[in-house]
Structure formats: structure tokens, C-alpha cells
Amino acid sequence: MITFDGVTKRYADGTVAVDDLSLEVPDGAITVFVGPSGCGKTTSLRMINRMIDPTEGRVLLDGKDVTTVDPATLRRGIGYVIQQAGLFPHRRIVDNIATVPFLLGWDKKKARDRAMELLERVGLDPKMARRYPYQLSGGQQQRVGVARALAADPPVLLMDEPFSAVDPIVRASLQEELLRLQSELHKTIVFVTHDIDEAVKLGDTVAVLRVGGKLAQVAAPADLLSDPADDFVREFLGRDRGIRRLGFVPAKNLALDPAPEGVTPEGHGTFNPARDSLRAALDAALLSPDGLAVAVDDDGRVLGVVGQAALVGAARG
Amino acid sequence: MDEPLVRWDWIARNWDNGGPTSVKVLLENHIVMAFVPVIAGLLIAIPLGLACARYRWLYQPTVGIMNVVYSLPSLALFSILLSVTGLTQTTVIIPLTLFSLAVLIPAVVDGMRSVPDHVRQSAVAMGFQPMRRLTRVELPIAVPVVLAGLRVAAVSSISLVSVGALIGQGGLGYLFIDGWQRQFYTPIVVGIVLVVALALVADLVIIAAQRLLTPWARRRA
Amino acid sequence: MNWLIEFFGSAEYWSGDDAIPLRLLQHLEYSFLAFAIAALIAIPLGLLIGHTGRGAVIVVVSANAARALPTLGLLVLVVLLIGVGTLWPVLIPLIALAIPPILVNTYEGIRGADPDLRDAAYGMGLRGSQVLFRALLPVALPLILLGLRLSAITVVATATVAAYVGLGGLGRYIIDGLATKNYAEVFGGAVLVVLLALAVQTGFTLLNRVIVSPGVRQVR
Ligand SMILES: Nc1ncnc2c1ncn2[C@@H]1O[C@H](COP(=O)(O)OP(=O)(O)OP(=O)(O)O)[C@@H](O)[C@H]1O
Ligand SMILES: [Mg+2]
Numbered sequence: 001m002i003t004f005d006g007v008t009k010r011y012a013d014g015t016v017a018v019d020d021l022s023l024e025v026p027d028g029a030i031t032v033f034v035g036p037s038g039c040g041k042t043t044s045l046r047m048i049n050r051m052i053d054p055t056e057g058r059v060l061l062d063g064k065d066v067t068t069v070d071p072a073t074l075r076r077g078i079g080y081v082i083q084q085a086g087l088f089p090h091r092r093i094v095d096n097i098a099t100v101p102f103l104l105g106w107d108k109k110k111a112r113d114r115a116m117e118l119l120e121r122v123g124l125d126p127k128m129a130r131r132y133p134y135q136l137s138g139g140q141q142q143r144v145g146v147a148r149a150l151a152a153d154p155p156v157l158l159m160d161e162p163f164s165a166v167d168p169i170v171r172a173s174l175q176e177e178l179l180r181l182q183s184e185l186h187k188t189i190v191f192v193t194h195d196i197d198e199a200v201k202l203g204d205t206v207a208v209l210r211v212g213g214k215l216a217q218v219a220a221p222a223d224l225l226s227d228p229a230d231d232f233v234r235e236f237l238g239r240d241r242g243i244r245r246l247g248f249v250p251a252k253n254l255a256l257d258p259a260p261e262g263v264t265p266e267g268h269g270t271f272n273p274a275r276d277s278l279r280a281a282l283d284a285a286l287l288s289p290d291g292l293a294v295a296v297d298d299d300g301r302v303l304g305v306v307g308q309a310a311l312v313g314a315a316r317g
Numbered sequence: 318m319d320e321p322l323v324r325w326d327w328i329a330r331n332w333d334n335g336g337p338t339s340v341k342v343l344l345e346n347h348i349v350m351a352f353v354p355v356i357a358g359l360l361i362a363i364p365l366g367l368a369c370a371r372y373r374w375l376y377q378p379t380v381g382i383m384n385v386v387y388s389l390p391s392l393a394l395f396s397i398l399l400s401v402t403g404l405t406q407t408t409v410i411i412p413l414t415l416f417s418l419a420v421l422i423p424a425v426v427d428g429m430r431s432v433p434d435h436v437r438q439s440a441v442a443m444g445f446q447p448m449r450r451l452t453r454v455e456l457p458i459a460v461p462v463v464l465a466g467l468r469v470a471a472v473s474s475i476s477l478v479s480v481g482a483l484i485g486q487g488g489l490g491y492l493f494i495d496g497w498q499r500q501f502y503t504p505i506v507v508g509i510v511l512v513v514a515l516a517l518v519a520d521l522v523i524i525a526a527q528r529l530l531t532p533w534a535r536r537r538a
Numbered sequence: 539m540n541w542l543i544e545f546f547g548s549a550e551y552w553s554g555d556d557a558i559p560l561r562l563l564q565h566l567e568y569s570f571l572a573f574a575i576a577a578l579i580a581i582p583l584g585l586l587i588g589h590t591g592r593g594a595v596i597v598v599v600s601a602n603a604a605r606a607l608p609t610l611g612l613l614v615l616v617v618l619l620i621g622v623g624t625l626w627p628v629l630i631p632l633i634a635l636a637i638p639p640i641l642v643n644t645y646e647g648i649r650g651a652d653p654d655l656r657d658a659a660y661g662m663g664l665r666g667s668q669v670l671f672r673a674l675l676p677v678a679l680p681l682i683l684l685g686l687r688l689s690a691i692t693v694v695a696t697a698t699v700a701a702y703v704g705l706g707g708l709g710r711y712i713i714d715g716l717a718t719k720n721y722a723e724v725f726g727g728a729v730l731v732v733l734l735a736l737a738v739q740t741g742f743t744l745l746n747r748v749i750v751s752p753g754v755r756q757v758r
Binding site: 384385387388389390391393394396397399469472473475476479480482489490492493496497502505506508509512513515516520 | 618691695721
Binding site for chain 3: 084088091099132134145
């Protein structure tokens with residue numbers, strides 16, 4: 001567990017980047033720091049691996065003040081992914097991934113094998129192993145960055161806007177990939193972004209910071225969307241907060257009507273009550289000419305229908 | 318050795334003794350022979366460098382030639398030119414112009430390459446004509462790199478002029494020959510100090526010019 | 539052309555004190571010693587100030603001032619001071635000349651490395667010297683090699699001046715030829731110097747191929 005205990009960071013020029021931050025980052029989950037530019041997200045993150053030391057307060061990793069640990073040793077046990085990947089241009093991809101294992105003195109073969117395994121894990125072709133970073137696209141480099149951070153199997157992963165330099169489609173696939181990896185690995189991840197959609201998509205917990213480095217709210221994404229703590233958070237979450245909140249409400253409790261004669265999945269929007277959210281169901285209804293969302297099961301059999309009025313009622317809770 | 322490194326009275330007597338080898342005259346000659354090549358070099362290097370930046374096939378051969386020029390011993394060039402242009406300042410100025418080119422052409426090319434592509438593209442998109450784009454957008458951005466080259470060219474030129482003394486046209490370099498032949502430190506030390514001082518002044522002037530020309534690039538160095 | 543045939547065809551230049559191979563070796567000796575000593579001083583210093591950022595302004599400004607030191611003046615001064623018993627009179631001016639390009643390029647190469655690379659390297663737990671040698675140095679290598687090359691070529695071309703105070707090397711042909719108005723000899727000497735410089739140049743190009751990672755070479 002990572003604990004911020006009354007942490008303040010004041011830079012030499014007097015800028016207060018983080019102001020009296022107290023926060024617990026739970027193990028095995030993704031905690032997202034989100035907020036407008038300059039609100040101190042990066043500074044907070046970098047105080048965990050001692051790239052920056054706090055001016056006041058303490059950052060604890062498993063109960064131990066990080067400033068009592070040698071920085072290099074500390075960092076070798078914490079994965080770190082940054083926006084531009086920061087790969088070593090002079091090393092092949094496989095050796096880039098194996099950087100920390102090499103540092104830790106692993107046997108060469110073992111380190112390379114591990115790197116190859118991770119290459120596949122993050123969804124890259126093993127053929128890429130022998131390439132140099134300049135031969136990869138931005139999205140591929142970012143995947144290598146993630147693989148490199150995971151190489152020595154650190155329990156903690158710090159990610160600073162890792163996906164913000166790639167286009168939206170690649171970003172979405174990288175996000176999916178991260179969630180899939182996390183479901184297997186259960187790392188303690190601190191993820192920084194300024195994109196609220198990314199925050200609610202990835203975070204088990206979301207911490208919203210405001211400019212001046214003050215914590216505005218910490219909550220699970222659904223709670224954040226339904227109960228913003230103040231005007232700043234409400235503003236930051238944006239206007240379609242209501243709709244987005246539905247993404248966190250499961251559709252399984254919807255009361256289904258029997259499907260009228262002749263209603264088929266073709267020509268209607270469909271959703272799967274066992275898996276999808278209320279948002280998907282509402283979307284399906286809006287897409288259907290007659291306003292009916294068709295519920296289907298895993299095999300595509302029609303289970304029933306639900307109308308717009310019933311959906312809006314359910315959304316009201 | 319009881320001869321002191323510097324005899325101040327020698328300086329007082331020879332600073333301006335009316336003759337052709339008074340320190341003041343040598344200094345003036347030195348300045349002419351050092352700066353004419355740098356200015357001529359800059360005037361030639363800008364169009365040539367721009368051409369090399371625009372037509373890539375020109376670049377490799379030009380750099381190849383400049384690399385050869387750079388490796389020519391100045392003394393050899395002076396000596397060979399002596400048979401053509403005689404004992405004039407031109408004999409020193411021509412080779413030094415070539416050396417300046419060897420430094421300045423790559424500097425201009427690098428400078429033009431330092432213009433980020435998106436800046437060039439957006440200048441095109443905003444409708445800058447090529448000539449205006451060059452003078453208003455590209456050259457100003459290239460200035461720091463070109464001036465860095467100019468500093469090296471100017472300082473080297475000032476130092477190299479003195480080699481010309483071996484063929485009888487070396488500005489302050491005469492003091493080295495004089496001191497050597499008479500086994501007398503003072504002129505040598507005076508020569509070295511003046512050459513270095515001249516170079517420092519030139520360097521500072523270029524740095525000041527750079528600050529004036531590129532206020533946006535003031536670095537926290 | 540005639541000059542070349544006259545010079546290289548003359549038996550006078552193939553044996554005895556004035557033999558081309560002998561002069562070439564002397565020239566190589568001065569140049570190499572001066573260059574090696576300069577590199578041993580300038581590379582570590584450049585790495586240090588580039589990495590720590592300490593003393594950078596002073597070092598870079600004085601490096602530029604050192605470029606201004608007139609080789610001829612320094613040469614005659616050192617000879618007058620310590621005599622010609624050793625090689626130092628040639629070495630000192632040449633070292634002064636050779637240091638600035640190496641020092642400045644090494645410094646700029648390290649300092650100019652991508653800040654993200656530096657950040658990532660520290661973030662993964664590399665220590666200061668590991669960041670320098672494993673991440674920054676390989677990336678700065680092309681620029682450092684360029685500085686070494688410029689320095690080596692300047693030294694080869696300038697070592698000719700040594701002949702003025704009675705030392706050997708290829709400059710002998712130029713100085714002696716000048717004294718006797720034998721332009722074939724001057725020209726021949728110059729050609730030898732240029733050939734030597736071109737050989738040095740080729741050597742550096744090859745070295746670049748061998749020691750610079752393809753991943754870095756491509757980016758530049
Ligand atoms: N080294 C520094 N010296 C002085 N001020 C700094 C320094 N680094 C950051 N700051 C200031 O501290 C504040 C917080 O910076 P930080 O980088 O943590 O913001 P951020 O939330 O990560 O922003 P972004 O989303 O733009 O990356 C900003 O006002 C920034 O200007
Ligand atoms: Mg940031």
C-alpha cells in the first residue's frame with residue numbers, strides 16, 4: 001500500500017505543486033490521479049519513486065517512508081511508464097524490456113526470455129524484439145514501455161499519461177490491454193491522466209486534484225459521477241456526466257417485456273443484460289426506430305425488449 | 318633565465334612607433350585579415366548552405382569538399398598562393414575564407430534543418446511566399462545554429478592569421494617570428510594576449526548579436 | 539601535376555632524413571600523442587560537466603577562448619621556455635588546439651540528450667553513472683565522434699607548424715620548400731598532409747559504423 005501523509009511539495013521558485021495531500025492507494029487496484037494541467041499529478045506520482053522528494057509530509061510504501069530507501073534500489077522495485085516511452089534508442093526492443101532485470105543482475109538468457117514473454121503479453125509480435133525503437137510506431141513504443149516497466153515483476157506500477165501521445169483508437173486498445181493485463185497481474189497501479197474518460201474507464205479509484213495541488217475528491221468512478229463533491233469536480237466531470245454514470249450501472253436488473261411479434265435483433269439495437277451497462281441498453285433503444293432495445297443472451301437469442309421510458313425510469317434509480 | 322616574460326617598456330616603445338611593425342599597425346592588419354574572410358565566408362555560405370539544404374544531392378559533395386578544405390594546412394595554402402598573389406593580404410584572406418566556408422556551410426545547413434517541419438508547414442499554410450518564408454520564418458529560427466558556427470569561424474580565423482607571418486603577412490603573428498628570432502619573450506606574449514583578447518571580443522560581440530537577434534532563444538545556460 | 543611528379547618522383551624524398559615515410563611517422567607521432575592526451579582530458583571533463591551541469595558556462599567559454607590560442611605563438615614561446623629536448627613544445631600548442639572541439643561536443647552531446655530518456659533511465663533505477671554510461675553516452679556518441687574527428691583533422695593539419703622551430707614531420711617539406719622557393723616540395727608536403735587527414739576521416743567514418751548503435755545512427 002502507498003500512503004500519502006500530509007505531503008506538500010514546494011519547488012525552489014516557490015510554486016506549490018502539491019498541497020497537504022493525504023491519500024491511501026490500495027494494493028492490487030488501479031488508482032487514477034486526474035485533474036487539469038499543472039495541478040500536481042506528475043509531481044505527486046514522482047514522489048512515490050523519489051524522482052522528487054516532498055518538502056513536507058511523508059510518502060509511505062508498505063508502511064516505510066520512501067525517503068529512507070536508496071532511490072535506485074527503490075525504483076528497481078517500481079515500474080515506471082512515461083508519456084514518450086523514453087526507450088533507449090541504442091538498444092534493441094528485447095534489451096530495452098530487459099533493462100531492469102539486467103540491472104538486477106539476472107542471467108542474460110533468463111532476462112531475455114522474460115522480455116520475450118512480456119513482448120507477447122503486451123500484444124506485440126515477437127519479430128519486433130530485434131528492432132530498434134525508431135522502427136516502431138508510437139503505440140508500439142508505448143506497449144514496449146509498459147513491458148519494460150513490468151519486466152522485473154514489480155508489485156507497483158507508476159504510469160504518467162502513458163497513452164496521451166497516441167491517437168484515440170490506439171489509446172482505446174492500449175487501455176483495454178492494460179485492463180486485461182491488470183486482471184491477470186493485480187498490480188498496484190497509480191495512473192496519471194488529464195482525461196476524465198480515461199480516468200473513469202481505468203480507475204478502481206479516482207482521485208481528482210485541483211490546481212494548486214489540492215485533493216478535491218477521491219471516489220470510485222460511479223460514485224464520483226453520481227456524487228461530485230463540489231462545483232469544481234462537477235465542472236471537471238463535464239456535462240454528459242449523467243449519461244456516463246450509466247456506464248457503471250449494470251443492465252441485469254432491468255425488467256424486460258416479452259418481445260412483440262416480428263421484433264428481431266436485426267434492425268434493432270441490442271444489449272446483453274448479463275454483461276452490458278444501462279448506458280449500452282439506452283444506446284440500443286436510441287438506435288432502434290421503434291425505440292425498443294432488444295435484450296439478447298450470449299448466443300444471440302432474444303430474451304425480451306425494454307422501451308425508452310422504462311430505461312429512463314431505471315436510470316433515475 | 319633572467320629575462321622576464323614581459324618587458325613593459327618594450328610595449329610602451331613599440332605600441333605606436335610609426336613603423337610598419339608597430340603593434341598598433343600589426344593589430345589593424347590582423348583585424349582586416351581575420352574579419353574579411355569571415356564576412357566573405359558568411360556571404361558565400363548563406364546561399365550555398367541554403368542550396369544544400371534545398372537540394373539534398375548537393376549536400377554530400379559539398380560536405381566532402383569542405384572536409385578536404387578543412388584538412389588543408391593553412392601554411393601550405395599560404396605558401397602556394399604566394400606564387401600567385403604575391404606578398405599581399407589577399408594571400409592570407411583567400412585561404413581563410415575557404416576555412417570559414419568549411420565551418421559556415423555545414424552550420425547554415427544544420428540551421429535550416431533545425432527549423433521544425435511543422436513550423437515550415439504552417440508557414441506555407443498561412444500563405445507565406447517562399448522568399449518571405451525564408452527571411453521571416455526559416456532564417457530567424459536558423460540564426461542560433463548559424464551564429465554558433467560563426468563564433469567558431471571567427472575565433473579560428475583570428476588565430477590562424479598569425480600563421481601568415483611565416484610568409485610575411487601575419488598581422489600580430491609577426492611578433493612571434495620577431496620574438497623567436499631575437500629569443501625575446503615580450504613580443505610573443507604580447508602577440509598571444511592580443512590574439513586571444515581579439516578573439517574574446519569577437520566572440521562576445523557575436524553572443525550579444527545573438528541575444529539581440531533571437532530574444533526568444535535566451536537560454537538559462 | 540608537374541609538381542606532384544617532381545616531388546614524389548624525386549629520390550631525395552625516399553631516403554635519409556627527408557624520406558617521406560620517416561616524416562610521415564614523425565607527423566603521426568606528434569599528432570597522435572597530442573590528440574590522445576587531449577581526448578583523455580576533454581572526454582571525461584565533457585562527460586562530467588554535461589552530466590552534472592556544473593561549471594558548464596565557464597568551461598565552454600574557456601574552450602572557445604582556447605580555440606583562439608595562436609599555435610605558432612604558443613609553439614615559439616614554449617620552445618624558448620623549455621627548449622627542444624622533448625616533444626612538449628609541439629604537444630602543448632596542439633593539445634590546446636585539440637581540446638575545444640572534443641570538450642564542447644561531448645558536453646553538448648550529453649546535455650542535449652532527450653530529457654525523457656534521462657527521466658526514464660533514472661526512473662528505472664539506474665544510478666548516476668549508469669545513466670551516464672548506459673543511456674546518455676551511447677546516444678551522444680555520434681556528436682562526440684564528430685568532435686574527435688574535427689579535432690584530429692585540425693591537429694594533423696596544424697602539426698605542420700612544428701617544422702618552424704626545427705622539429706620534423708610533414709611540415710618540414712612546406713617550411714623548407716618555402717625557404718628555397720621549391721613549390722613542388724611545398725605542394726607535395728601539403729598533399730601528404732591532406733591524404734593523412736583523409737585517412738583519419740575515413741578511420742572515423744568506419745569507427746562510427748562499428749561503435750554507434752544502428753538505433754542511434756538512424757535517428758540522426
Ligand atoms: N521543477 C519545477 N520547478 C518549478 N515548478 C515546477 C517544476 N515542476 C513542476 N512545476 C510546477 O508545479 C506545478 C505542478 O506540476 P506537475 O508537473 O506536477 O503538473 P501536472 O498535473 O502533471 O500537469 P500536466 O497535466 O500538464 O502534466 C505546475 O504549476 C508546474 O509549473
Ligand atoms: Mg504531468
